[in-house]
Structure formats: C-alpha cells, structure tokens
Amino acid sequence: MLLAALLVAIALSSVAAEVSPSLFWAKIGNFTGYFGRLLHLDSGALVFSDPVEWFWGIGRWLRLLGETLVMAYVGTVLGAIGAFFLAFLAAANVTPNRWLSMAVRRFCEFCRTVPGLVFALMFVIAFGLGPMAGVLAVAIHSLGTLGKLFSEVVENIDMKPVEGVSSTGAPWHVAMRFGALPQVSSSFVSYALLRFEINVRESAVLGFVGAGGIGMDLFEAIRKFYYSDVSAILVMIVVTVALIDILTGMIRHRLIDLVEKH
Amino acid sequence: MLRLDGVVKQFGAKRAVDGISLGVPSGQFVGVIGQSGSGKSTLLRMINRLGDPTGGVIRFGDVDVTALKGRALRQWRARCAMIFQQFNLAGRLDVLTNVLMGRAFHAPAWRAVLKLWTDEEKAMGLSALESLDIARLAGQRADTLSGGQQQRVAIARALIQEPEIILADEPIASLDPRNTQVVMDALQHINRHFGITVICNLHSLDLARKYCDRLVGLAAGRLVFDGAPAALTDHVARDLYGLESADVIGPASAPGFVPGAQPGLALAGS
Numbered sequence: 001m002l003l004a005a006l007l008v009a010i011a012l013s014s015v016a017a018e019v020s021p022s023l024f025w026a027k028i029g030n031f032t033g034y035f036g037r038l039l040h041l042d043s044g045a046l047v048f049s050d051p052v053e054w055f056w057g058i059g060r061w062l063r064l065l066g067e068t069l070v071m072a073y074v075g076t077v078l079g080a081i082g083a084f085f086l087a088f089l090a091a092a093n094v095t096p097n098r099w100l101s102m103a104v105r106r107f108c109e110f111c112r113t114v115p116g117l118v119f120a121l122m123f124v125i126a127f128g129l130g131p132m133a134g135v136l137a138v139a140i141h142s143l144g145t146l147g148k149l150f151s152e153v154v155e156n157i158d159m160k161p162v163e164g165v166s167s168t169g170a171p172w173h174v175a176m177r178f179g180a181l182p183q184v185s186s187s188f189v190s191y192a193l194l195r196f197e198i199n200v201r202e203s204a205v206l207g208f209v210g211a212g213g214i215g216m217d218l219f220e221a222i223r224k225f226y227y228s229d230v231s232a233i234l235v236m237i238v239v240t241v242a243l244i245d246i247l248t249g250m251i252r253h254r255l256i257d258l259v260e261k262h
Numbered sequence: 263m264l265r266l267d268g269v270v271k272q273f274g275a276k277r278a279v280d281g282i283s284l285g286v287p288s289g290q291f292v293g294v295i296g297q298s299g300s301g302k303s304t305l306l307r308m309i310n311r312l313g314d315p316t317g318g319v320i321r322f323g324d325v326d327v328t329a330l331k332g333r334a335l336r337q338w339r340a341r342c343a344m345i346f347q348q349f350n351l352a353g354r355l356d357v358l359t360n361v362l363m364g365r366a367f368h369a370p371a372w373r374a375v376l377k378l379w380t381d382e383e384k385a386m387g388l389s390a391l392e393s394l395d396i397a398r399l400a401g402q403r404a405d406t407l408s409g410g411q412q413q414r415v416a417i418a419r420a421l422i423q424e425p426e427i428i429l430a431d432e433p434i435a436s437l438d439p440r441n442t443q444v445v446m447d448a449l450q451h452i453n454r455h456f457g458i459t460v461i462c463n464l465h466s467l468d469l470a471r472k473y474c475d476r477l478v479g480l481a482a483g484r485l486v487f488d489g490a491p492a493a494l495t496d497h498v499a500r501d502l503y504g505l506e507s508a509d510v511i512g513p514a515s516a517p518g519f520v521p522g523a524q525p526g527l528a529l530a531g532s
C-alpha cells in the first residue's frame with residue numbers, strides 16, 4: 001500500500017512536474033557539495049575551528065533575529081485577536097446570522113489559502129521594504145488559520161450554558177462571554193501559542209522578499225555564496241526556534257490557568 | 263395571563279407540538295405531564311422563545327410574544343425565566359457570576375461583559391442564594407456543586423431576573439428524592455410568596471398532584487387533559503401514559519402486583 005503510493009507519487013512527479021529521478025541522482029552531488037562548503041570558512045578551515053570568525057556578524061544577526069521574533073509575535077497577537085472575534089461569528093452553532101457566518105468563513109479561507117510570502121510581497125510593494133509588511137503578512141495568515149481553528153473549537157462546545165445565559169434575556173455577546181468563552185479559552189491559548197511557533201519559522205523566510213527580519217540577510221548570503229554566513233544564520237534560527245518551542249511549552253499551562261479563571 | 267393559541271412546532275416531518283391552545287392566569291402553578299417525547303420541553307422552550315413556533319400565537323397580556331425581536335424579545339425572556347433539567351450553568355464560572363446572569367438584561371452589556379457588577383446587584387444575587395440556603399457556596403466553581411445545589415443556583419439566577427413567569431423543564435429529573443423535595447418546595451415558595459406563575463414539566467404524577475394547582479396533559483404534541491389534579495384519575499393517567507404508565511403511576515398499577523396495594527408511590531417512597 002505504502003509502496004504503491006510512493007510509486008504513484010514518483011510517476012506523477014516526473015510526468016507533471018518534470019521531476020526526474022535521473023536528474024536527482026546526477027545532481028545530488030552538487031547538493032552535498034554545497035552542504036560541505038557551508039561548513040567551511042573562506043580560509044578553507046572548518047567553521048568549528050574558529051567560531052568567532054564563523055559568527056563574525058552575530059551582533060547584526062541577533063538584531064535581525066529579534067526583529068523576526070517581534071514580527072512573529074505582533075503578527076500572531078493581531079491575527080489571534082481578529083480570529084477571536086471572527087470565530088464566534090463563523091461558528092455554525094452560535095452565529096448571530098447564517099450569511100454572516102458564511103462570509104466570515106470564506107474570508108478566513110482566503111486569508112489562509114494565499115501563501116504568506118505572496119501577502120508579504122504585496123505589502124512590500126504597498127508599504128516598502130521592512131518589518132511592517134512582514135507583520136501584516138503574518139497577521140493575515142494567522143487570522144485565516146486561527147479563525148478556522150477557533151471557530152471549530154466553538155462549534156464543539158456544550159450549548160447548555162449558552163442557552164442558560166440566553167434564556168435570561170442576555171444579549172448575544174454576553175451569552176458568548178459567559179456561556180461559550182470559559183469553555184474555549186484554554187484551547188484558544190494553545191492554538192495561538194502553536195501558531196506563534198509556526199510564525200517564528202515563517203517570519204524567518206519573509207525577509208526573502210524584503211519583508212524584514214533575519215530572512216533578508218539569509219537570502220543575501222545564499223545568493224552571494226557567503227557559505228559560512230548561511231550556516232551561521234541557519235544555526236541561529238534553529239536554536240531560536242528550539243528555544244521558543246521550549247519556552248511556549250513552559251508557559252502554556254500557566255497561561256491556561258490564568259485565562260480559565262476569567 | 264399567558265395565552266397559547268393553536269401553537270405548532272414542526273421538526274421536519276415531525277409535529278412535536280400540534281396545535282395547543284391554553285390560558286394560564288397569573289399566579290398559577292401548572293404542571294405539564296405526558297410521555298417522553300410528547301412535546302413538553304418543546305412547548306416550554308417556545309414560550310421562552312428559545313425555540314420559535316412554526317404556527318399559532320403566544321400572548322402575554324397584550325404582548326404578542328411570537329412576534330418579538332431584538333431587545334423586546336430579550337425583555338420578554340427576562341420576564342419569563344427558565345430552569346432546565348441539566349441546570350445549564352456555566353460550570354467553570356463561580357456560583358455568584360452564574361446567578362448574576364439573571365441581571366444581564368437589566369445591566370448595560372459592557373458592564374456585564376467586564377463583570378463590573380454593582381454592589382446592589384451582588385447583594386441581590388447573594389440574598390437570592392441565601393434564600394435558597396446556599397450563600398456560602400457563592401465563590402465556588404459551579405461544576406463542583408452537587409446536582410441539587412446546582413439547580414438551586416439556577417433558581418437563584420431565575421429569581422433575580424424578577425420574572426413574572428418561571429418555566430421549569432423537569433427541574434428535578436436528575437435529582438435524588440431529598441433534593442427533589444428541596445427544589446420543588448423552593449418553586450412552591452416562590453409561587454406562593456411572590457405570586458410568580460410557575461409552569462413546570464414533570465415526569466412524576468405524585469409530584470404533579472402534590473405541588474400543582476392545575477395539570478395539563480400532552481400526548482403526541484396534543485393537549486389531552488386539562489384540569490385539577492384530583493380529576494386526573496389513574497384511569498385517565500393510564501390513557502395518557504400508555505406503556506409508560508407502570509413507571510409513572512406506581513408499581514401497584516402494574517400487572518402482577520398485589521391488588522389493593524397503595525398506588526402512586528413511585529417517587530415518594532424511594
């Protein structure tokens with residue numbers, strides 16, 4: 001079964017996408033060669049032999065990495081806030097209006113289907129080079145994905161508390177606030193933190209189109225064949241992403257405790 | 263006076279409520295009885311407008327309840343409080359916050375959303391809890407309470423709505439006998455001392471006979487009995503409940519038991 005699936009995939013890719021196994025074998029040497037060069041300094045020495053030389057640009061790179069993190073953070077927060085409000089409008093079980101729900105769903109779909117890089121490119125053209133374009137791209141993409149996830153969480157709630165609050169004559173948003181929100185807040189926090197982890201990775205790439213952050217320097221290093229710079233920046237990104245994953249894992253439970261009490 | 267006139271509720275091909283006409287004078291304690299699936303819950307939910315009727319008219323005084331929308335509809339809901347079989351509290355929130363939902367129509371929405379209740383509102387909630395003997399639980403999470411306590415929280419929520427009618431949908435169906443009595447006594451007290459109309463769906467005929475001024479019997483969505491509890495003889499009840507009558511009326515009425523044993527003890531004795 002698995003083997004059949006693999007064979008079909010290979011056949012399809014070579015026909016449709018001009019991906020040919022023979023080309024892959026012929027050129028794989030180039031890739032491993034490139035990989036080897038990443039590990040050598042201009043002088044020819046292995047990068048590990050002279051870390052100071054390898055990370056010569058650490059000050060600038062740390063600043064750009066910080067910019068990437070801020071882009072991811074601000075973009076996630078903006079997207080999550082938007083998704084928070086849209087989720088209750090979109091969820092079929094609580095929506096105040098069926099048509100509004102449909103419109104919001106389509107909108108979220110659009111926001112998450114258009115790749116983040118495309119949004120980033122459009123915003124760079126509109127607002128110029130820099131992190132502003134990156135923040136907007138991250139925010140819109142997060143709005144789309146979190147909007148869908150959040151509304152699915154809302155669709156799975158127990159409706160009895162919502163009916164209980166509504167039956168007193170409370171307006172819709174009060175019924176959401178007290179009937180629905182306590183049931184969904186911890187899932188919302190979990191999804192938003194997960195999205196933040198993903199967004200850190202995505203933001204690192206947004207610089208490729210000039211939308212701010214470490215990606216700009218990474219792209220330049222790749223294009224200009226500054227081999228050891230590429231590996232230095234990649235190492236910094238990997239370490240940062242790992243640290244973020246550990247950190248969000250640590251604060252997740254505290255954050256959930258905090259929101260559940262309100 | 264609450265008036266139902268030819269009220270119908272259609273779910274797809276099924277008529278859950280099939281042309282019910284009924285007048286309920288203010289201050290009455292009405293029991294609605296009938297088999298499972300006879301349309302009791304559907305009827306009560308339509309009065310509160312949690313469900314919209316597909317036909318007929320519901321009036322309260324000169325208000326056409328079926329035509330209400332927006333704020334006027336919410337005002338109506340505030341005037342006719344609802345109590346549910348499963349309590350329908352927000353389990354993760356504390357008891358007092360749950361009770362204060364009863365003021366959510368009257369207080370400005372922004373204040374409610376931010377939980378900025380006035381001292382007066384809090385005092386109202388606490389005294390409602392106090393009158394039901396559970397004020398000491400005010401700060402506890404609602405889902406840590408026993409069923410009987412939760413239902414009393416729901417009654418306190420209904421009380422601070424300052425309603426004219428309380429609709430109770432099998433309020434004691436998930437409670438033990440002792441809590442059943444506590445909750446039914448509370449409803450009776452509210453009815454007698456504040457003159458609030460109570461319409462209560464019940465499964466047990468003993469309770470219906472004990473607490474209600476008037477009984478209304480439904481079968482397959484139609485009104486088949488309307489009269490004083492005394493008029494509901496075992497014979498009528500058997501017609502009303504069909505196969506379920508053994509459960510409802512008591513073991514003595516079921517075949518195979520000693521004739522002449524006391525009927526009507528399904529719940530009271532347990």
Ligand SMILES: Nc1ncnc2c1ncn2[C@@H]1O[C@H](COP(=O)(O)OP(=O)(O)OP(=O)(O)O)[C@@H](O)[C@H]1O
Nearest residue numbers: 273276277278296297298299300301302303304305
């Ligand atoms: N949302 C719904 N969709 C479709 N059918 C429904 C819905 N709600 C109720 N019904 C049907 O309407 C009929 C009446 O249901 P209802 O809940 O009012 O009965 P009930 O008298 O309250 O019964 P019980 O004593 O079991 O609570 C039932 O046949 C039920 O299957």
Ligand SMILES: [Mg+2]
Nearest residue numbers: 302303304432
């Ligand atoms: Mg019912």
